Amino acid sequence: MLKAITERVSWAGKVDWELRRFHGEEYSTHHGSSYNSYLVRGEKTALIETVWSPFASEFVENLARAGVLDSIDFLVANHAEPDHSGAMPELLRARPGLPVYCTANGVKSLKGTYHQDWNFQVVKTGDTLDLGAGLALTFVEAPMLHWPDTMFCYLSGENILFSNDAFGQHLACETLFNDTVDECELFQEAIKYYANILTPFSRLVTKKINDVLALKLPVSMICPSHGVIWRKDPLRIVEAYLKWADDYQEDQAVVVYDTMWNATRHMAEGIAQGMRDARPSMTVKCLNAAKADVNDLITEVFKSKAVAVGSPTFNRGILRSVAAVLEEMRGLGFKKKKGAAFGSYGWSGESVKMIEEGLSGAGFELAAPGLKLSWQPDGSGLEQCLAFGRELAGNLG
The missing domain is CATH 3.40.50.360 (Flavodoxin domain)
Structure with a gap:
């Protein structure tokens, strides 16, 4: 089922209310999670990420039911971890030859995981993908946030940052947006996510955020790969990350x-x-x-x-x-x-x-x-x- 984010961007992911453990048994998800995939439609259509493999058939069927499966022109793989890429084999069986945009390390990770020689299109920071109708994706490599293959992409024309794992949380929510959930619960899950996953890369977090901020790009929304979309005061979570990355301490x-x-x-x-x-x-x-x-x-x-x-x-x-x-x-x-x-x-x-x-x-x-x-x-x-x-x-x- 597609859910509109803007007139030209839709959420195409899966909310997993039942999830209680993640990364094998390593991470607790008391409030479930979501695997966020996004469909961007200009004159050309890009699908940004997929979902975890247990939901692959449902994911591809939903795209077909919505009448968009055959209209996808590009697949963007911001991250190769299976909770992001798990539906790629089924999607690419339905759409063989579909171009897959990812980093060079993304190619290594995806080939190592799925052993498929898909139609990889390697991108690096600053490369763009023109979708027409005033929309373009600009790619930003973000290695070790939190895998070597990681990248973000920015959608000009809508001013949306697709931030991959950064700024995400494991929080199931059918209403999608940060201003529709309990804020205390949201930020508790956000700091837990940072503490347990991103702490080792704090110096890289600070550098990458400052690099992106230096571009002075307008940001209307931040769309991560898990949890809610930040549409109300979206830079608030960026400010929180800068604090958490700076050897964070409370009086505790x-x-x-x-x-x-x-x-x-x-x-x-x-x-x-x-x-x-x-x-x-x-x-x-x-x-x-x-x-x-x-x-x-x-x-x-x-x-x-x-x-x-x-x-x-x-x-x-x-x-x-x-x-x-x-x-x-x-x-x-x-x-x-x-x-x-x-x-x-x-x-x-x-x-x-x-x-x-x-x-x-x-x-x-x-x-x-x-x-x-x-x-x-x-x-x-x-x-x-x-x-x-x-x-x-x-x-x-």
């Missing part, structure tokens, strides 16, 4: 832990309380790594100045949920954040040192020597936790 800290018999939980709660006592205005959140959604947890780390990480010693190491969080943090490459380690033990006590090594390896500055307590903390031990929290809060500047 998060205590992340796992526990076996609640000793480490009691430590975590004491540390969190000590931080609140020292800085009453600061938000302090306490999250169990084994029970919290890992992507929501990482979003809280992204927002924080500091993270305290705790685990009991288990098999001369740490609990697997804590190890997984440390690995997520390492891979995302957070900058200018502080950390500290804590944990309980019975007889060997290696966990705190291992967590400190993990935090250092993830680029966190250790803000206080680690705290380890044997067995269940008593009154004296809990006072040490409070003091540890106060010291950590005091070292945040």
Whole structure:
């Protein structure tokens, strides 16, 4: 089903209300998502991106039912990841020989994924595709935002930026536009998307946004590949990205832990309380790594100045949920954040040192020597936790 965005641009994608995990099992999508494909009709017609492969037949059938399948002149593949390109094999079986506009790296990725030698037309930054009737697409390469093949395209004549994964969110919405959804929910999903997917490329985000802004192109809408279309104050999400890319921090800290018999939980709660006592205005959140959604947890780390990480010693190491969080943090490459380690033990006590090594390896500055307590903390031990929290809060500047 096509939905009009303007008189000459329509949405042709799929809203996936049932989606709960993405990137395999790596990313949680509590509110579903959408795979946004766009049809641009001038004297010639361009289709910008497709949908994920489970919806390929439905996608092609909808184009045929709408009477536009045979009128498509060009396919633009801004990104080769299967949630964008999954319907390409079925579409190109229906329309063999259709020109596919993508970057050179896009050709590599698409051939590597589908093993088809389609009619690739390689484009680079500044290349244009004239659609007639005053419409033209200008291509802008955006490598590593967030794959090597990524590009944006700008539609002159309508002043629309098709931004691919940038400025998107995993949020199912049948009404399409940012001014038709709950704004708090929208921006929570947008910051989660940035924190978990784009953080490693923040320096490139800043450069690419500034490059595009320097062109002084009028932007009436931003149409990403997932979630809502930004039509009301569309540059607001661009401003948010510039903030998030600049080593973003709120006045917040998060205590992340796992526990076996609640000793480490009691430590975590004491540390969190000590931080609140020292800085009453600061938000302090306490999250169990084994029970919290890992992507929501990482979003809280992204927002924080500091993270305290705790685990009991288990098999001369740490609990697997804590190890997984440390690995997520390492891979995302957070900058200018502080950390500290804590944990309980019975007889060997290696966990705190291992967590400190993990935090250092993830680029966190250790803000206080680690705290380890044997067995269940008593009154004296809990006072040490409070003091540890106060010291950590005091070292945040």
